Amino acid sequence: MTALSRRNFVGLGASAVLATAFGSRIAFARAATERRFVFIIQRGAADGLHTVAPVGDPAYVSQRGQLAEDFAAAPKLNDMFALHPAMKNIHGLYGAKQALFLHAVASPYRDRSHFDGQNVLETGGTSAYQLKDGWLNRLLSMLPADDKAIALAATIPMALRGGVEVASYAPSSLPDASDDLLMRVSQMYQGDQQLHGIWEQATATRMLTGDLVSDNGKNAADTGALAAKMLSAANGSRIAMIETGGWDTHAGQKGRLAGQLNGLDKMVGELQKGLGPLWNNTVVLVATEFGRTVKINGTQGTDHGTGSCAMLMGGAVNGGKVLADWPGLADAALYENRDLKPTTGLDTLIGSAVASHFDLNPLTTTKKLFPDVQAARPLQDLVHA
């Protein structure tokens, strides 16, 4: 026996890990409502300043250096902000008042570990590993839903874990190791004489690109289309979570992030297309665990930071605006002299948006989803009633 084929690899038993054929992963939950909600998590700390750039900030060009070039001819959202040119669909949504950006946001997490930052973002706690279930699961518990939820993912992401059962949808084929892991293994083996050579050969025939970048965004588009299909079925899911990776741009950020944003844009475009008239009942939230440094590092990338940008999209969104209590990019204005200072809580954004969307009380919703966060005033008019 040489090997089991991937298809046959039941690997690790009953809780065998299954994942989608796509680079990113989707998890679905179903609720007895006509409203749709999609949470796209950007794992790896997406650079909000390179997504929605504050081109009107006097310190912008000097702080961002080479990265500012991408925005020389980028579409302006208002006097202050411009949108990355790779996001064509999303720019269209903005023009149709179906996309809203919230800048200088952050979860309560203030350190710079992906591990801990994602845990805080997904559990809705104030520190890592403090809560054992996710805010999206707690949201499910507030909805008039008695149907089983469904996940299409390697595992149910933390945000969807908890008391409400989330079943899973497993496509037939198993994936290879994720591109992002392969890339990191390459980095890890770089100084190892034996493994470096072996790994070079092993990866020679594989494309080592970011999750959303791979296949020129086709995987990302496919994932969006699949999510739309699952959300459109008559008795299908009402809530989905899509995991995307590859946002950790420590080096060569321009090309890599452009690819990532292009993938995200296609994913959202396919979601809209696939949902058809249901798009009017939909809110898509895009958020990341924390932002990146304001200044570029020595390898044309950025390092782990704090404040970033979040997005709300969909026909139910009261869009066409960028909300920001803008702290400024001058050195003196930065958080710990390096990061965009957060001025709005992601919890406030999420609590306000989902409460309006599902017609729940904003204060009790925020309390349920983010129990230990000090209540801020709910944001108004994010979503059409």
Add this chain to the structure above:
Amino acid sequence: MTDASIALNRFGLGARPGEDPGSDPRKWLAAQIESFDPRPEAIASQVPSTQVARDLADFYEQQRLLRQAAGPKAQQGAVPSRPAVAQPPMAGGAAMQDMQSAAPAMQPGTMQGGSMQDGMSAQPAGARIQAKPGAAGKPLYEGEDAAMLARREARRVQQQIYVGMVSARALTAINSPTPFAERLTHFWANHFAVSADKLELVGMCGTLEFEAIRPHVMGKFGDMLNAVERHPSMLLYLDQAVSIGPNSPAGQIAARRQAKNRSGLNENLAREIMELHTLGVRSVYTQADVTEFARAMTGFTIAGIGRGAGARYAGTAEGEPGTFVFADRLHEPGTRTILGKQWSQQGEAQAAAVLNFFATHPATAHHIATKLARHFAADDPPPALVAKLEKAFLSSGGDLPTVYRALINAPECWAPQPAKFKSPWEWSISAMRALGTKQVQANAVNGLMGQLGQPTWKPGSPAGWDDVAGAWAGPDAVMRRVEAAERMAQRAKDTIDARQRAAELFPGALSPATAQSIARAESPGQGLALMLVSPEFMRR
């Protein structure tokens, strides 16, 4: 690497969470010699070889009766019987046959060549699938008859036993508080390798390790050797059970009747004992020694599997199936000359005396010392270490704990640079230990080992698995580990902080580069995956 990290990883099977070799790692290793449990619960609960043998005996008897019932017409064109257990040709009916020879006329040509490599998934040639496999005892294929049905059922049962034993082996290893001792068990099981390449071995292969290796891991090499060479797995695997002395009573009858089923001396086991188990290939023996030893070994066989007249004549029909029996009527009479010495003992005592002579022979000491040094220290075994182990072996008469203590005390084993690339088994077990796994799902380990290229107890050769990096450190093999690591990590990602765990696994020996890779991972699961494929984790 620090001494603590070496004790955990190079000597052991990788740390479990909270495992601490203490301030004196050598003492921690030596103490395992005393506290090793040869029969932990997971293993004690497996079926013994006698049970496997009884099932096989019933199966062969059933096949024999079915063939008889089918009558001579149905047997025309049947694949000729080839006995796998001593079977004097004057005996009517088959005794014990392996799968190929038991195949009836319906499927000539299938499964010839003797191997059932893929876990017994072979289907009758030309058969049309009518239903998914599953319900035992129901025909699956068009034209499947009673004999085929029984054979399929036998395969299924044997495969179930096999998978259970693989799980028990893994469970024992991942939960063991004496990982060095478990490593030694795995070493010896590979030294005395059997391979589940034919039906008799599928359910039986694990019992050699459980019944003949484990009880003697902390004893004398000679005792282990004697137990192994009398175990049904070995006797079946290397065809000893069918070896008949040409001048033995059974051999004489066969010669007089000029039976068409040729039977006689089989020197397979005798050769491998000298080449692989004791003296070492190209050492002190000649082909004439092999043949002479094979003659001495005749009569070493198994009771209770064959039940025909031949087995009754040989005296092997009775008795607990699968137990060792010395069959006088199969034994080649006379004095043998082996390695220049005369062996005039009678019966079983002859081969036993030769085995005991081999067990403490200097060539054996050198062979074992070299293999142990290669396993624990370096692919190219340091000559100084080999010499120390050889001396310990010879001076103690093959007392294994004495050899292990020499190993523990040899500075060559404590070289700070990791010198050994883990085999898939070592990597998988250490990964499960690192993740704190306590239970394994049926077939999970079996599937994983297949994917990683080292299916348990199926090395495909009596030489066992290679013990050098060249056998395991290939591009595809490493890629498979990365894929497996990602899936394993995804299951555990929310319960383990890889940064902290990696420091525990390699106390004082985690490289800054690896620590940084893990700390910079995009998610906890990715951090764990990186930990499991880090250079530290790939080697020991």
